Amino acid sequence: MMPRLLLAVVAGLGLASLAVAAGAQAPAKVPAGGPAGGKDERSQPLTVDADRMERFGKESLVIFTGNVVARQNNSVQYADRMEVYFDEKGDRVLRTISTGSIRIITRDCRTATAKRAEYVDLEQRVLLSGNARVWQDDNVVSGDTITIYLSQDRSIVQGGSQERVKAVFYPREDGKKGGPARPKTQGDPCKN
Numbered sequence: 001m002m003p004r005l006l007l008a009v010v011a012g013l014g015l016a017s018l019a020v021a022a023g024a025q026a027p028a029k030v031p032a033g034g035p036a037g038g039k040d041e042r043s044q045p046l047t048v049d050a051d052r053m054e055r056f057g058k059e060s061l062v063i064f065t066g067n068v069v070a071r072q073n074n075s076v077q078y079a080d081r082m083e084v085y086f087d088e089k090g091d092r093v094l095r096t097i098s099t100g101s102i103r104i105i106t107r108d109c110r111t112a113t114a115k116r117a118e119y120v121d122l123e124q125r126v127l128l129s130g131n132a133r134v135w136q137d138d139n140v141v142s143g144d145t146i147t148i149y150l151s152q153d154r155s156i157v158q159g160g161s162q163e164r165v166k167a168v169f170y171p172r173e174d175g176k177k178g179g180p181a182r183p184k185t186q187g188d189p190c191k192n
Contacts, residue, residue, distance in 0.1 A: 060086040074107035124151040
């Protein structure tokens with residue numbers, strides 16, 4: 001088995017300086033939102049752990065493969081493969097594509113699963129496809145694709161040719177939770 005690769009970087013999306021780190025140079029700190037840089041999630045350090053990393057400088061692409069785990073600001077994403085596309089200078093992530101057994105757990109304890117996840121920074125959009133599911137507590141929404149517009153706090157769920165959109169919402173009484181609990185796994189920041 002290959003030794004595990006561990007990178008810790010700071011950047012706009014947390015991934016932007018991976019190109020620099022992969023090129024064996026010191027990671028640069030790139031604040032989110034330009035030089036002023038906010039304290040939003042995109043400016044927090046990101047740790048990527050994978051079996052292998054491959055950098056393609058001319059294509060501004062870094063590919064992580066094998067048991068990929070990306071952590072940032074108490075959120076975690078698991079995947080079999082993650083492709084990270086940068087701008088020409090390698091300063092900013094333009095897009096990421098994750099494939100395989102995708103599982104995302106956010107810092108506010110929302111969980112998402114899919115076969116493919118694509119993030120487009122310019123649009124602040126996440127597209128989950130292939131048996132996509134998102135749940136928080138006991139409430140769950142599933143469909144063929146789920147598109148999440150992060151800056152708008154808006155999402156669109158679409159069914160496929162074989163299955164329609166399904167949503168299950170449990171009522172809350174006296175602060176008690178009803179319905180089945182979401183699966184919790186090792187490394188889950190939302191374990192009680």
